[in-house]
């Protein structure tokens with residue numbers, strides 16, 4: 232009973248609240264639709280129990296789903312690592328009158344703590360986050376020191392899983408359409424060679440199934456492009472040992488600067504255009 236009570240703590244319930252946010256709901260919805268449709272279509276296109284290729288295809292599909300969900304939930308529930316409330320450096324090799332860290336470290340009034348190097352205060356989490364990269368609405372948490380690796384792995388695995396799913400969707404629709412066009416639209420599945428092997432399971436692939444597969448294909452391709460681009464940007468930032476927050480801040484400053492000096496910018500652009508024309 233004690234173990235049970237120690238598992239269900241107030242903080243754990245608070246953590247579960249993260250799931251009730253538009254980001255996780257949409258992300259988990261897309262994962263659920265794509266993987267469920269891909270498994271159903273795999274059974275139709277490449278029956279997993281009779282051939283090695285079919286088995287490998289199905290195991291790979293389950294593998295993508297498990298790894299994507301594992302990294303997604305890790306990024307969400309492990310969290311970024313917060314600076315402890317009321318934190319100040321323990322070992323300060325400083326002068327007695329003016330501690331060195333007091334001169335260099337910023338103080339967060341909300342957390343009542345000094346900000347560790349590379350930490351930032353997240354308004355959404357209302358805590359100082361260690362090595363904060365950005366606050367991600369899709370995991371409803373900040374991305375920082377502890378969950379950056381899981382988050383980046385999720386960004387890599389999600390497009391790979393989606394590419395595999397998209398391939399299955401295209402192949403299933405192609406083979407099903409080929410069957411319909413060859414043997415008539417109303418036939419369920421007529422495969423003459425199948426009679427010589429063990430009987431294959433017959434699952435009707437109607438218009439609704441086509442529409443669902445097409446919808447899942449759209450979701451998979453959209454996710455591949457969007458998340459793939461995020462992975463590319465994230466890798467560029469990691470390799471430069473930078474953080475997304477700096478990139479976003481630069482964009483915001485540029486936006487404010489352009490807005491506030493709109494006339495000057497327009498004058499400068501027009502002047503450049505005239506110069507180019509005259510040259």
Ligand SMILES: [Zn+2]
Pocket residue numbers: 339340341342343351352353357358359
């Ligand atoms: Zn703070």
Ligand SMILES: [Zn+2]
Pocket residue numbers: 353354355356357365366367372373374
């Ligand atoms: Zn945050």
